[in-house]
Amino acid sequence: MTATSIVYVYGVLATGSDIAFNPPLGDLAGIAERGPLRVLPLGDIAALVCDLALPEGCDLETIMEDSQAAQRLILDHHLVLTSVVDRHTILPLRFGSVFTGDAGVIAALDARASAFQQSLCRIEGALEWSVKAFCDRELLGQRLAGTVAAIRALESEIADKGEGRAFFLRRRLERLTLDEVENMLNQCLAETQERLKLHVLEGASIKLQPPAVHGHAHDMVANRSYLVARCAEGAFLQAIDALRAAHAPFGLGYQTNGPWPAYSFSDQQFGGSANG
DSSP states (O other): OOEEEEEEEEEEEETTSOOOOOOOOOOOTTTOEEOOOEEEEETTEEEEEEEEEEETTOOHHHHHTSHHHHHHHHHHHHHHHHHHHTTSOEEEOOTTOEESSHHHHHHHHHHTHHHHHHHHHHHTTEEEEEEEEEEOHHHHHHHHHTTOHHHHHHHHHHHHSOHHHHHHHHHHHHHHHHHHHHHHHHHHHHHHHHHHTTSOSEEEEOOOOOHHHHOOSSEEEEEEEEEEEGGGHHHHHHHHHHHHHHHGGGTEEEEEEEEEOOGGGOOOOOOOOSOO
């Protein structure tokens, strides 16, 4: 069977760095046979690309309809970027930027050269860290029950009343406890932001994930990405550890992942469509 070759673009680099690449590429045989990584320079920037050989009459969108193939290609995209980012600042592009040839890639670079240069300066020397916060609201409510005067007063009043009156007081207690839990949670999250912003260049809010996705025992209450300078990573992680220690008694826990390429801070579109 004959094959169609397209050019896949991973990201954009500044050519001021040494761009002799030899990262591990993995094996996608049977899905899209891939050539080695190549660099297509244009002035002060360059595109990191590879050649993909697709079966005749098949395009990337068709391949992505196979969930296993899609997972392998997306993972490949991520692994290439993470192997490069250890040594070079790279502006990662979203998965799926493809062109029919090198000329289309160069034209796309040229069209947005100034914006790419600005974005590369923005993320120079920095990587992305993910911080997710989870809250055990039941534990937090128990902790507040012994410290909030209004909750203690209602509990005492319930103990002194008959069953009929106590029913309505318990409903008030439930609402009061829920309100106090949310207030304390918001205070903890605000403190988290105040402490972390001392060690980061930028932050971005990410959509909260449901339990079926995050797999944690408790509710996700915050999901943020941070752009952190390499020289500040130690202080950033120490701040996370301090927050864990301070907020654990209130049922709040933190999960960190990274460092990654600056996905959440790469707002440039390349415009690949396999027809350039």
